Amino acid sequence: MEIVWKAFAAALAIGIPALATAWAQSKIGAAGAGALAEKPELRGTIIILVAIHETMVILGFVVASMLLFG
Template sequence: MGKPILALAAAIAIAGGLIGTGSAQQGIGAAGMGIIAEKPEKFGQVLFFFVIPETLWIIGFVLGIILLLDIL
């Protein structure tokens, strides 16, 4: 494939991962702050659920690198 098409595909993969992470974390963050305000002992659970969407941008970044390096 051509380099410009691969670069565009990598940009879309990374942007999709970042947008997905942001949209997932906006609801989790707001709800999490409410839970922590009422029950501070739930901080660990809230942090865990806040970190789970971070895997979306990691997957998008790895896919972008795979596309840019033309590995697959």
């Protein structure tokens, strides 16, 4: 039964940050597209702003790995 709880916790550790990242990227992506239409020189900044949220999913994966294999 313990492995079931570990698997559930690992699923939450990946799932919740993935949903939060998707929501944040949808908002930032839409705003970034509008900003790029007006100022194309903001391309690098927009890419960085979109990529920052991906680290949440990577950290969630690390936590899930630690829960399952640690």
